[in-house]
Amino acid sequence: MSELPEELKAWPYREAQKIVERDEKKPASDDSGDKPTLFETGFGPSGLPHIGTFAEVARTTWVRKAYEHLTGRPTRLVAFSDDLDGLRKVPQNVPNQELVASHLGKPLCDIPDPYGEEDSFSGYMNARLRGFLDSFGFEYDFVSSSQQYRSGVFNPGLTRILECYDEVRQVITPTLSKDKREDWSPFFPICRQCGKVYTTRITAVNPEAGTVSYACDKSFRGIESCGNHDTVPVTDGNVKVGWKVDWAMRWYVLGVDYEMYGKDLIESATLSSKIVRVLGGEPPAGMFYELFLDENGAKISKSVGSGLTIDEWLQYGTLESLSWFIFQNPVKAKKLHFDVIPRSTDDHLQARHNFGLTDDENDRLNNPITFIEYDKLDAGEAVGFESDLTYSMILNLVSVLNTDDKDIIWDYLRRYDAHSKDDEAIIDDMIERAGRYYRDFIVPTKEYELPGDEMMPSLEQLREFLVNYQGSDPEELQSATYSAGKDHGVALGKWFRAMYRMLIGQDRGPRLGTFIHLYGVKETVALIDERIAQKKAQQAP
Known part of the structure; x- marks a missing residue:
């Protein structure tokens, strides 16, 4: 079995190697041939895409790129929307909540769009998902659950689940409480009368006929049932299978090779892997990731x-x-x-x-x-950054200048860093964003504090050094600041905090040597003099 080259240490390569090893275990009779290696990421369209959605697609894309580097094989990424899932509760951040509430229990694709823009609730969410992914340049194919079920793509998987009905039950029922085991079924018929999916329960299974019988009489989170009894084929979108079985069927029918998932789905992934093996398939390689908080x-x-x-x-x-x-x-x-x-x-x-x-x-x-x-x-662009400037330094400069005027900030930055012109577009954008950050998060919390009497000998020593200093070395400036506190027996943590509170109105900040170099030695002396004068004015009788 091939091994990951020792020099490739980034985690996407380790994940890609899992797929390589999975490929090597495929039997010689496997007919996948030159089919692209399939990566999948799933989306539940009960709410709008968010930062977690971006993270999962981004991480999967990085593994995809690592796999392409290792193998040179073609790949495909599917963004799968589970839009045949029933809506269990009304999301708090959508309009027309009464309209949505009147359709609880129905598949998301059969609920009107509360925004009034698309043909269904999931139609709106799916459009937002595609726009979201497109705006970040992801390469993917969008696939919806409703289309796969209702067009017949999932029919072979649904038929196979019916054939393996008891074996699938044996995977899931041991994980359920005793009172739920007897009635549990992988199938959730969509009631022909009321259109709901979670209020139905299976009353008979008919493998030879390819059908199931159901009663729409189940209580589910206060969602009303209609009492209908019927028999329907398991194919063509008449039924949906429950989440863990649905995930396994997706892997089985689509032939998914890699999928990652959140830590909260570890148990689901384990059970889905068992189910896909029952069906005769092989679970994809993958990893779990921790959740954002x-x-x-x-x-x-x-x-x-x-x-x-x-x-x-x-x-x-x-x-x-x-x-x-x-x-x-x-x-x-x-x-x-x-x-x-x-x-x-x-x-x-x-x-x-x-x-x-x-x-x-x-x-x-x-x-x-x-x-x-x-x-x-991939586009052949040069990627680098020559400047020594950082976002944090710019934030602190903006803070001490008490302005987000770009021209003023640029005057200081050009004096500090000769390479700033080479990275002008990046730095200019950083100034813009830092200005917003300063206005929104720093200004409301700024609280200047004049130095206490115990800090004055240290402050006067630093001032004297700066008045006589002729150089421009941040390390020399940092050493002088350090010595000013140490020479007078001041606890250094308190000394540096006092300097930050005096200069920028915050408890923490940049290395003071770097800050003085950026802001200017003479300008720092003037700022110290201003604070000392304020202190003396406060102490005057």
Whole structure:
């Protein structure tokens, strides 16, 4: 069995290697031939696409690119919308809630669009999903559950489930409470009378005829049943199968080779893998990823509309900075809040800087930039970042200047970094986003604090050094700042916090040597003098 080359260490290569090993285990009689290797990502259209949707498609795309690099084989990515699923509750963030509530229990594709723009509830959500993915340049094929069921594509899988009815039940029923085991069925008929899917229960299974009988008399979360009894074929969209069975059938019929899923679906993936083997198929390779959490540590929800949205992120950070955040350690839970944007932006630009510096192919292949900016690299664009400027530095400069005027900020930046002209477009965009971040998140929390009496000897020593300093070395400036606190026995944590509170009105900030270099030695002296004068004015009788 082939092994992953030792020099390829980025996680998408490890995931791609799982598919390679799965390919090698296929029997010689396998007729997949030159069919593209199929990657799938799923979407439940009960709510609008969100940052988690982007993350799953992005991560799957990165594994797809790694697989193409390893094998040279053609690939295909399917974005699958489970729009035959029944609506269990009304999402909080949609209009016309009474209209939607009157159709609870029906498949999403059979509920009117509350926005009045498409032919159904899921039609609107599916259109938003496609527009969402298109806006980020993803390459994918959209597939809807309703189309697959009602056009007959899933008929072979549905027939096979009916043939293996008892074996499928044996996979699921041990996981259910005793009172639910007897009535459980993989099939949920869509009632011919009321159109609901979760109020029906199977009363008879007829494998020879290819049909099931049902009664629409089941209570489900307060959704009313109509009492209808009927017999329907399991094919052509007359029934839907429950989630875990549906996932397995999808893998079986479509021949999915790779799919990742959230940590909350680990048990479902395990059971679906058992079911697809019962049907005679093989589960795809895949991985679970940890979930994004909102500012309170709760899972983000598209139906409630919680969590940081992509549109909100893009107000303050680039798409590439978001991709950087998502790329890092996908099996670790991450809180999505505004504070992570500056650090993610800086880390992305540092990776870009490193990418542009090296000609070593392995260094580039393992750099996240290979995946995050694959579209630019595929187009032959040069990807790098020469400047030493960071988002955090610009934020702090904006803060001390107390302005987001681009011309003023650029005057300081050009004096600080000779390479700023080479990366002018990136830096100009960063100034724009940093200005918004400053207005929205820093201004409301700024609280200047004049230095206490115990800090004055240290402050006066630093001022004297700066008045006489003729150089422009950030390290020398940092050393002088450090010594000013240490020489007078001030706890360094308190000393640096006092400096930050005095200069920029925040508890934390950049390395002070870097800040003084950026802001200017003379300008820093003037700022210190201004604060000392304010202190003396406060102490005057």
